[in-house]
Amino acid sequence: MDPAGKTWSGLKSVDEVLARLSEAEKALADPNAPLSGWALDPIYYGEARVSRHDLDKVSTTRPIGILHASGHIMNVHSKALELAGLLRPGVNPPGVPLGPDGLPAGELKGPDAMMPAGPHVGFDREAMASDERGLRDFARLCVRTGVTTSADLANMLPDEAVEMMLRVTGEATFPARIVSLRRNTGLSMPQLIARALELKTKSSDRLRLGMLKFFADGSIQGFSARLRWPGYYNGAPNGLWYTAPEQLRDGYTLALEAGIQVHTHTNGDEASELALDCLEQALLRHPTPDHRFTLQHCQLADAALYRRMKALGCCVNLFPNHHFYWGDQHYAMTVGPERAERMNPCATALATGVPLAIHSDAPVTPLGPLFTAWCAVNRRTASGRILGTHERISVADALRTITLGAAYTMKLDGEIGSIECGKRADFAVLHDDPETIEPERLKDVGVWGTVQGGRVFAASDV
Amino acid sequence: MSKAPSEPLPAEAAPLPPVPVTIVGGYLGAGKTTLVNQLLRQADGVRIAVLVNELGDISIDADLIEARDADMISVAGGCVCCSYGSDLMAALMDLSRRRPRFDHVVLETSGVALPGPVAASLTLLADYVNDGAVILADAVSVRRQAADRYLSDTIRQQLSGADLVVLNKTDLVDAATLQGLQAWLAEVSGGARLPDHGRGVSAPRCDNGRARRFAR
Numbered sequence: 001m002d003p004a005g006k007t008w009s010g011l012k013s014v015d016e017v018l019a020r021l022s023e024a025e026k027a028l029a030d031p032n033a034p035l036s037g038w039a040l041d042p043i044y045y046g047e048a049r050v051s052r053h054d055l056d057k058v059s060t061t062r063p064i065g066i067l068h069a070s071g072h073i074m075n076v077h078s079k080a081l082e083l084a085g086l087l088r089p090g091v092n093p094p095g096v097p098l099g100p101d102g103l104p105a106g107e108l109k110g111p112d113a114m115m116p117a118g119p120h121v122g123f124d125r126e127a128m129a130s131d132e133r134g135l136r137d138f139a140r141l142c143v144r145t146g147v148t149t150s151a152d153l154a155n156m157l158p159d160e161a162v163e164m165m166l167r168v169t170g171e172a173t174f175p176a177r178i179v180s181l182r183r184n185t186g187l188s189m190p191q192l193i194a195r196a197l198e199l200k201t202k203s204s205d206r207l208r209l210g211m212l213k214f215f216a217d218g219s220i221q222g223f224s225a226r227l228r229w230p231g232y233y234n235g236a237p238n239g240l241w242y243t244a245p246e247q248l249r250d251g252y253t254l255a256l257e258a259g260i261q262v263h264t265h266t267n268g269d270e271a272s273e274l275a276l277d278c279l280e281q282a283l284l285r286h287p288t289p290d291h292r293f294t295l296q297h298c299q300l301a302d303a304a305l306y307r308r309m310k311a312l313g314c315c316v317n318l319f320p321n322h323h324f325y326w327g328d329q330h331y332a333m334t335v336g337p338e339r340a341e342r343m344n345p346c347a348t349a350l351a352t353g354v355p356l357a358i359h360s361d362a363p364v365t366p367l368g369p370l371f372t373a374w375c376a377v378n379r380r381t382a383s384g385r386i387l388g389t390h391e392r393i394s395v396a397d398a399l400r401t402i403t404l405g406a407a408y409t410m411k412l413d414g415e416i417g418s419i420e421c422g423k424r425a426d427f428a429v430l431h432d433d434p435e436t437i438e439p440e441r442l443k444d445v446g447v448w449g450t451v452q453g454g455r456v457f458a459a460s461d462v
Numbered sequence: 463m464s465k466a467p468s469e470p471l472p473a474e475a476a477p478l479p480p481v482p483v484t485i486v487g488g489y490l491g492a493g494k495t496t497l498v499n500q501l502l503r504q505a506d507g508v509r510i511a512v513l514v515n516e517l518g519d520i521s522i523d524a525d526l527i528e529a530r531d532a533d534m535i536s537v538a539g540g541c542v543c544c545s546y547g548s549d550l551m552a553a554l555m556d557l558s559r560r561r562p563r564f565d566h567v568v569l570e571t572s573g574v575a576l577p578g579p580v581a582a583s584l585t586l587l588a589d590y591v592n593d594g595a596v597i598l599a600d601a602v603s604v605r606r607q608a609a610d611r612y613l614s615d616t617i618r619q620q621l622s623g624a625d626l627v628v629l630n631k632t633d634l635v636d637a638a639t640l641q642g643l644q645a646w647l648a649e650v651s652g653g654a655r656l657p658d659h660g661r662g663v664s665a666p667r668c669d670n671g672r673a674r675r676f677a678r
Contacts, residue, residue, distance in 0.1 A: 093586060094582060112579075116551065116555065156547075185516075185548040187516060187518050188516055188519045226612075237615075238615060240574070243574070244489070244572070245613065247573075274612050
């Protein structure tokens with residue numbers, strides 16, 4: 001669904017993709033303007049891959065770049081490769097598959113491989129970062145999907161972006177509250193803490209600042225997450241650390257001292273365990289009640305790690321949308337049946353008493369808390385397999401998790417997350433009653449709009 | 463980070479030879495910053511651009527600094543030190559547009575980065591050529607790190623991806639330990655050059671024509 005409310009049908013073959021691109025190509029007036037597409041998901045095309053020669057059929061003169069749904073891969077054509085200086089022999093990183101002619105075939109995998117071509121096809125760094133139009137469009141999507149507060153968990157938050165976000169979110173009709181975390185890139189840990197304290201003072205009602213996001217590892221489907229034994233099911237080597245263990249530990253310690261809350265990206269179970277080790281050491285140095293440090297994604301943690309999270313006062317924000325979008329691949333390829341069935345174990349988290357939130361990681365998968373709740377309740381993959389019946393949770397638990405559960409992990413549960421006297425009037429207005437609809441249809445509950453801070457926003461008006 | 467210009471890259475009259483890039487890696491505390499300072503101090507007219515992950519994590523000797531802002535430190539003799547944060551490729555592309563060109567790029571990776579993928583990424587940029595990976599190791603702690611449950615494979619892959627291994631802090635271990643360490647490094651690094659690590663070994667010089675000799 002786009003911000004204007006139009007739902008675009010999925011395209012199940014390369015030919016359908018080419019047809020829609022040709023349509024879009026004809027609509028561009030400027031013959032030199034790049035054609036940029038996104039949300040390509042070749043998992044649906046069987047063995048077929050989009051090659052540069054396919055996209056050459058759309059145009060040989062206009063640069064074309066299509067970002068995949070994961071955001072980690074981009075397809076380009078010959079002209080774009082030529083402009084990027086990549087259409088030559090000798091280019092051979094693993095992120096650039098070569099065709100039979102020894103030249104790049106058209107897929108660019110990973111940020112490094114995408115970077116040289118990005119600016120030529122309309123995906124430069126500014127376009128990928130938070131921009132004003134993007135923020136406004138995102139807020140419209142929030143109203144359409146029933147979101148009143150959204151966490152933005154990977155922002156660099158330079159001063160210009162903060163000024164823009166403060167201005168736009170401060171407009172009388174801006175319909176959502178944004179909680180934006182500064183990520184741990186470009187600054188040393190002491191500088192990062194100082195920046196978080198500075199950002200905290202700029203916080204407004206609709207733009208909450210002053211929290212940090214650390215990155216421990218990469219992604220499971222990209223084989224860059226750090227896994228414990230037995231590692232990747234297909235034998236791929238273990239993933240990468242994104243931050244050194246000592247830096248994580250020192251960052252946690254400094255953050256606890258300064259009263260700054262930290263959320264940490266850990267996809268693999270080894271990364272989750274390392275984060276807990278580091279947090280435990282930091283807490284021994286600086287004991288802090290109710291810190292609510294949160295593990296983000298934390299998709300592969302086992303029951304023992306949940307018991308540690310409980311003991312350390314850690315929260316978790318799980319990613320049930322993975323079951324639907326990549327569950328079949330996790331079952332067959334990345335982690336195998338046993339671990340796929342216990343990925344994102346919402347039932348274990350709740351049974352252990354670890355404060356739980358769930359998320360879409362939008363734009364990695366589409367924004368939609370009721371869809372995410374449906375994923376946690378049903379654990380159904382795209383092919384229809386139920387991935388771990390024992391980790392399904394009830395509709396009531398799922399609804400609490402997407403409201404008060406999420407608010408708790410951001411220390412906002414005293415203000416939002418439930419409808420109570422004294423709290424903000426923030427809630428979604430639905431066409432159907434999620435408590436009486438069949439659990440299998442939870443994702444189909446219609447959203448009329450939202451009430452945010454007592455202001456009424458109809459989806460049909462945004 | 464500096465912003466990427468939105469206009470297309472300027473067309474060059476004749477392609478210039480690619481700029482050699484030396485990758486400098488190794489875990490935290492292995493001496494990467496000390497090496498970078500030595501390289502800048504001994505640049506001897508060679509214009510070196512040092513790219514570091516995070517400027518906040520490197521301390522350039524004060525007497526070398528001519529000017530500094532949030533993203534860049536200007537160093538005596540036409541050298542610079544700048545951060546690339548999460549976007550190494552963009553930083554390298556920005557750097558290649560600066561005139562006059564730099565003679566050599568020293569790329570200091572994060573403490574957990576592997577040299578192999580960085581070297582592979584360099585092949586994407588026609589303006590640069592990989593001049594070898596120098597991996598530094600702390601004589602006191604490298605074996606403990608290589609046995610650490612979280613770090614073992616990272617440290618070993620760093621060493622096995624090296625063209626040259628420089629062992630630092632050798633004055634803090636005894637002769638027998640040093641000997642054992644060198645034998646172990648020769649095995650783990652699988653054919654990388656291991657200069658004779660006497661006490662107080664100096665940093666390898668890094669300039670066009672000379673850096674190559676460090677390569678395998």
